[in-house]
Amino acid sequence: MSRYIREGDNPDLTEERRKASFDTEAMAELFWGARNLMRRREIANYVEQHREFDDPQPTAFMTREELIENATRKAVLTMEHAEKAIDITRDEESHYFNALTMGIDGNPFGLHLVMAIPTIMNNADEGQQDEWLPKALNREFIATYAQTEMGHGTNLKKLETTATYDPKTQEFILHSPTITSTKWWPGNLGKSSNYSVVMAQLYSQGKCYGAHPFFVQLRDLRTHKPLPGITVGDIGPKFGINTNDNGFLRFDQVRIPRRSMFMKHAKILPDGTYVPPSHSKLNYSAMVYVRAAVVSLMASHLLACSTIAVRYSCIRRQGEITPGTGEVKVLDYQTQQYRIFPQIARGVAFRLSGNYIIQLYRQTMTDIKNGDISAVPDLHAISCGLKAVTSYQGALGLEQCRMACGGHGYLQASGFPLQYTVAIGACTYEGENMVMLLQTARHLIKMAKAIRSGRPPKPNKVIDYLFKKGPTKCLIDQTYDPNYQSVLEAFEHLSRRVTLEVYDRLVQLQQQGRSYELAWNECAVDLCKATRAHVRTFLAKTFVEEVNKIADISLKSVFQDLLQLYLFYEVTECAAGLLEDGFMSGQQLTYAKKNVYDALAKIRPNAAAIVDSFDISDRELQSVLGRRDGNVYENLLKWAQMSPLNKHDVLPFHHKYLGKMMDEARQKSKL
Amino acid sequence: MSRYIREGDNPDLTEERRKASFDTEAMAELFWGARNLMRRREIANYVEQHREFDDPQPTAFMTREELIENATRKAVLTMEHAEKAIDITRDEESHYFNALTMGIDGNPFGLHLVMAIPTIMNNADEGQQDEWLPKALNREFIATYAQTEMGHGTNLKKLETTATYDPKTQEFILHSPTITSTKWWPGNLGKSSNYSVVMAQLYSQGKCYGAHPFFVQLRDLRTHKPLPGITVGDIGPKFGINTNDNGFLRFDQVRIPRRSMFMKHAKILPDGTYVPPSHSKLNYSAMVYVRAAVVSLMASHLLACSTIAVRYSCIRRQGEITPGTGEVKVLDYQTQQYRIFPQIARGVAFRLSGNYIIQLYRQTMTDIKNGDISAVPDLHAISCGLKAVTSYQGALGLEQCRMACGGHGYLQASGFPLQYTVAIGACTYEGENMVMLLQTARHLIKMAKAIRSGRPPKPNKVIDYLFKKGPTKCLIDQTYDPNYQSVLEAFEHLSRRVTLEVYDRLVQLQQQGRSYELAWNECAVDLCKATRAHVRTFLAKTFVEEVNKIADISLKSVFQDLLQLYLFYEVTECAAGLLEDGFMSGQQLTYAKKNVYDALAKIRPNAAAIVDSFDISDRELQSVLGRRDGNVYENLLKWAQMSPLNKHDVLPFHHKYLGKMMDEARQKSKL
Incomplete structure (x- = not known):
């Protein structure tokens, strides 16, 4: 008996839950791990018992200022409660706690934790760390990370903000020389942060030494007003993630002390002498981590949205399939299943690959500490490609779930609009997707070159298949194939073929006289296709491997159904x-x-029980359509009746416009 | 010299405009027609000279109540000015005038004009028309059309609202017996309308006669308060179209006079006798028209969004293709072209097919009046399929344009979020897309049956090709083929093949014992594919035909490039x-x-000049990225600085939460 069945539930949903061929709780344990599942339940319970985490009204009813106030209130509260509610050393627990208390739409000091503190730890020298780190950890200030400018994003070379060293006063002068040099987008920069890491071109003794990080106070600690010479504000409303005060920032000849420059690597001496870092160091690790995290994020979005769509499709009845037998649940339509179930399968695939890639990341970080950097290029490459593929497929999938709910999916009450607008952000943030696909392609082309020259690199799991010879003909439907070897070989074949074809075309175009770069641009669309084929292979292989590890037969059988759907x-x-x-x-x-x-x-x-086993609470879903109890319609009406426009029976401006128009027309017709 | 080039423009955009191989103005004339283009210019000029049409601030900064107030103000103003500004008998003029004054996000009496007045004209008998129509046309009241309920949309049989005739008082009693019977979604119902057409199950003498329309007063004419027994309100915020007060409506035993029933067709006599309509009449015409109109609507969205994306891609520079030659316009990247240009081509294809289908609609209406209804099924079928295909492809295309603008596309300032959320609504409104695809498929299956039985119907252009034998092998690249005959034949071949295959499978499944309906459901995904193939064929053929009509060689050549892209x-x-x-x-x-x-x-x-020739004004685009003058960055900053959060240097609640947290942390660290 499913723990999701309770008295008063919509009987259509209860009926579905009873039909399951497996134990929902056992599936949830498999999905999350027994310990995590137990902790999730305890954390959810903690949050439910502290009503101060509740939103005063649905966030869809709030203005942006109300949204940010509410998010700020809850973020401070979350910090205060964290030590009591969770083991803060366990990422899984803090992620879940934050998801419950703050939802999916960002918070006012996310960047402080994710970007500013790590920058201090990695780039401040000892003296600077002693000064800044305790304060940062205690939240005596809130800092963010300002790199992106209006005119340029990730390309450090083209940043325009300058930091010019003045040896007379031993200060840097920060300046924004153009409109396009305006810092633009950094999260929490607009209103919340009073400090920021600022990337600026370092000038000393008349020479530019490239972009370096500085630690800059932006606002007065007492009044929170911007300091002289600093223009800072919010960049305005966005498609989504509107609880985040992404900001702009301009400097007008702002002087900061010499020691504001992060000096663990490069330095400026008091006289202005530039001391370069002892070894030029590529620090991709934070970016790799964030991109890898996007895979899991997309899994969460897909599993949440497919939960909503499946539950609603169990209680929505429409049309008769067999005349005279009454209207059927819309989930009985093949078209509805075809819309929703692949999103479940992709959600699960992304979750498994997301877990795998984070483990790979951790392993690689350990390897690096031990001096082995061999896995870095493969990790970097697959994380770029995975980020691009999963963010786009994920976002499209959410829209399929939404549209499967018909008109009602278009209501904010469905929860879908928030999910989509947040999720689709991942297609452009942290590396725009086309750039990401081409990053991976660069790596694939290197591999193709190695293949053509017969010099394979050190073997590793992610890329090995490119160097193998597979079957020359597809073996799908030809052989008994419980492990889907033939499907995986097909994906491998495709990836290998398109990679080699585009490599050969690159070579050919160069032989015809194109520069490498122009040839690259002429092949760019096909290069993206090569990446997609590589990522597909990775996702599919990981899915197959993980399913093979499942011991319980009834659970494995459900995963096998999802795997079958996913692969075909x-x-x-x-x-x-x-x-x-x-x-x-x-x-x-x-x-x-x-x-x-x-x-x-x-x-x-099994659909209703499968989504139950993802263990996503109503608090997380924020969806009237996806409620656990299936009591959708009465709650839809209640939700609408609470909405701001319905505070008035008659809108305050009615008589000024429509009322007046009709009155005048009636007067006129009486004449 | 392009009329789009002016002093002070971004030189990158001017350079692009100068490169065009054709005359932008001649292209605009071809695109809109000379007379319409002239009138567009005059109407735009009229609106520019009446600053009261301006929004007091960008709509992205407004609360929903402010949005609706602004839309109401402008809607009343638009009505007042219409006779002076336009020839109100010409649809093109009123569409354009409304687009300029009210934008794309709906208005508070759209349904009065589009649904309520036509219903009165088509369904009221003479006495009723005499009473209601002049008042409706004079706007003495505002009415809407309430059919959809919470539990059911277009399926009239399943509506639950009842209208029970009481011969004692000669009244109907309107009642909402269940939660799901609540009227839900009708546009302008929530707050604006004081009357509504209401579809309800007619009961008399203990018998149900099915859904019939009634004309019902909802609100007091003077106070605008809901009348006794009526619960009415707004359904709350949605993904988009938030200027429309889509509403809910419940009746608690509300009595209305017998003559409130629309009596042109069916009647209730005073004693309760039901008089059925003299001939049962399928009145699909309004639905067909709206679905056909969606095709043109999607064209407008695509052309607007590709205008924004092309212009921004001309002024955005990023990365070097050839090292040392400086950063290139992002439009130079093949991946960028591949994202944006197909959307231009599809926009043009949709525009051409949209025009064609509206003409076909008008022709068919004339034919019907002359007693010829033979074209109705084909028109109905193609309009359903076109609606589904163009709304989904269109919406996906808008997102491609948006993402091509990177992070900045995610800003509300880009204009994309509004375009997308409005456009994607078309996938679920006026017939959910899967239902639409299957409607068309029903017609295709009829055709397949006719083919298999060797009895072709009366020849007509839309469906004829299904009955022809095409080549057995694709001739693309085999022959000289300036009119793309080989590509069209390929699309025809595919459409024919999948239609016949799914028909044969339907027959086979029935032979195996499935009911027709179950077999249909098992084939539903493939049936949708058949429709998509049919619609593709229609769009492509129309595009080829229309391009062939162009006389001017330099303009034709540009269209041919777009056609080449579209087809391949x-x-x-x-x-x-x-x-x-x-x-x-x-x-x-x-x-x-x-x-x-x-x-x-x-x-x-030619890209910049092509989008210029669509003649979409800055007022329509509402996009900082897509400004005609290309001066994006400075205006982005100005836009942000105007936004509501930036009214305060320090948010009013700062000291209550973040300020307090930091203060306390600093106090503590001093101890």
Whole structure:
């Protein structure tokens, strides 16, 4: 008996929960791990018992100022409660606690924790750390990280903000020489932060030494007003993530002490002499981590939205499939299953690969400390590609879930608009997706060169398959294949083929006289395709491997249904690539499609229990359509009745415009 | 010299405008028609001279109440000015005038004009018309159309609101017996309208006669308060279209006079006798019209968003393609062109098909009056499919344009968020897209049956090709083919094949014992594919035909580039379908891709001038990124500085939360 069944629930949903072929709680344990699941329940309980974490009204009803006030209140509260509620050394616990208390839409000192403190730890010298770090950890100030400018994002060389050293006063002069040099986008910069890491071009003794980080006070500690010479504010409303006060920042000849420059690596001596870092160091680790984290983030969005869509589709009835037998649950429609279930499968695939890539990240960090940097390029490459592919597929998937809920999905009450606008941000933040796809492609092209020159690199799991010879013909439907070896080989084949083809074309274009860069640009769309094929292979292999590890047969069988759907859905998605060189036959594609439809039918009776086992609470979902109890319609009406426009029976301006128009018309017609 | 070039413009954009191979103004004339273009200019001028049409601040800064007040103010103003500004008998003029004055986000009496007045004209008998129509036209009241309920949308049979006739008082009793019977979604119902057409199940003498329309007063004419027994309000914030007060409505035993029932067709006599309509009449015309209009609407969205993306991509510089030559315009990247230019091509394709389908609609209405209803099924079918395909492709395309603008596209200042949230609404309103695709498929299956039985229907342009035999092998790249006959034949082949295949499978499943309905559901995903293939064929053929009509060679050449991109892009989109039966070869697909990339390169130098020729004004675009003058960055900063959060240097609640937290931390560290 599912713990999700309670008295007073919508009977259609209860019926679905009873149908499950597996134990929901056992599935939840498998999904989260037993210890994490227990802790999730305890943390959720803690939050439920502290009503001060509740929103005073649904956030969809709030103005942006109210949103930020509410988020600020809850962020401070979250910090105060953290030590009591969770083991703060465990990321899983703080992520979950934050998700419950602050939701998905950002908070006013996220950047302080994620960017500013790590920068101090990695770039401040000992004296600076002694001064700044305790204060930062105690939250005596709130800092952010200001790199991106209006005119340039990640390209450090092209940043325009200057920090010019003046040896007379031993100060730097920070300046924003152009409009485009305005810092633009840094999270929490607009209103919350009073300090910031600022990336600026370092000038000393008439020479530019490139972009360096500085630690700069922006606002008065007492009044919180911007300091002289500093213009700072919020960049205005966005598609989503509006609780974050992403900001702009301009300097008008602002003087800061010499020791404001982060001096662990490079230095400026009092006389203005530049001391370069002892070894030039590529520090991609924070970026790699964030990109890897996007994969898990997208998993969360997909699992949340598919939970909403499945539950609503169990209580929404529409049309008769067999005349005279009454309206069916819309989840019975194949088209509805085809919209929603692949999103569940992708959500699970992303979750598994997200876990894997974070482990790989941690392993690689350990390796680096031990002097082994060999895995860095592969990790960097796959994390870029995964970020791009999962953020786009994820966002598209959310919209499928939303549209599967028809008109009601368009209501803010559904929870979908917030999910989508937050999730789609990941397509452009932390490395715009096309740039990311091409980053991965650079690595793939290196591998292609190694293949063509017969010099494979040190073996490793992510990229090895490129150097192998697979079957020359697709074996889908030809062999008994419980582990989907034939499907994985098909993905490998496609990835290998498109990578080598685009490599050969690059070489050919150069032989025809193009520069490498122009040739690259002419092949860019196909290079992106190579990355997508590589990422597909990675996601699919990880999914297969993880399912193989499951011991419990009833749970494994459910995962196998999702895996079947995932793999054959992906086959249909990349079918043109598999068909075009004759690797796969039309008959095999028909077989793949049949497998998709079969999987949909197998998943159908378990769908409600599957999404239950993701253990996403109503507090997280923030969705009237996705409520655990399935009592959608009455709560939709209640929700609407609470909304701001309904505070007045008659809008205050009615008589000024429409009322007046109608009155005058009636007067006129009486004449 | 382009009329879009002015002094003070961003020189990067001017340079692009100078590069055009054609005359922008001649293109604009071709695009809109000479007379319409002239009138557009005059109307735009009229609006510019009446500053009262200006928004007091960007709408992105407004609360929903402010949005609706502003929209109401402008809607009343638009009505007052209409006769002076435009020829109100010409739809093109009123559409354009409304677009300039009210924008894309709806208005408080749109439904009065589009739904309520036509219902009175089509469904009220003479006496009722005499009473209601003059008042409606004079705007003595504002009415809407309330059909959709919380639990059911377009399925009239399942509506739950009841209208029970009481012969004693000669009244109907309107009642909402369940939560799900609550009227939910009707536009302008929440706050603006004081009357509504209400669809309700008619009961008389103990018998239900099905859903009928009633004309019901909802609010007091003087106070605008809801009348006794009526609960009415706004359904709350939505993903978009928030200037529209979509509403809910419940009746608690509300009595209305017998003559409130629309009596042109069916009647209730004073004693309660039901008089059925003389002939049961399917009145799809309004729905067909709205669905056809969606095609043009999506064209407008795509052309607006591609205008923004192209202009911004001309002034945004990022990265060097050739080292040492400086940063390039991002429009020079193939990946950027691949994102944006197909949206231009689709926008143009939708515009051409949108025009065509509206003409077909008008022709069909004339035919119906003359007793010829033969074209109705084809028109109905293609309009459903077109609505579904163009609304989804359109919305996806807008997101591509947005993401092509990187982080800045995510700002409300870009204009994209409003465009997307409004446009994507079309996927679920006026017939949810899956339902629409399956409607068209029903018609296709009828055609397939006719093919298999060798009985073709009366010839007509939309569906004829299904009955023809095309080539058995794809002829792309095999023949000289200036009119793309081989591509059109490929689309026809695919549409024919998938339609017949799914028909045969339906028959087979029934032979295996499935009911028709269950077989239909098992084939539903493939049925949707058949519709998409049919719609693709229609869009492509219309595009080819329209381009062939262009006389001017320099303009035609530009259209041909867009057509080349459109057709071969579509070939790559449906490549799996063309490859799987061996119709197209891998080599031909390579040829198609090459044609896509060639078309991108040909369009590149004309891109800025092409979007100029769509003649979309800054007032319509509402986009800082898409400004005609290209002066993006300084205006982005100004825009942000005007935004509500920046009214305060320090947010009013700062000291209550963050300030307090930091103060306390500093106190503590001093101890």
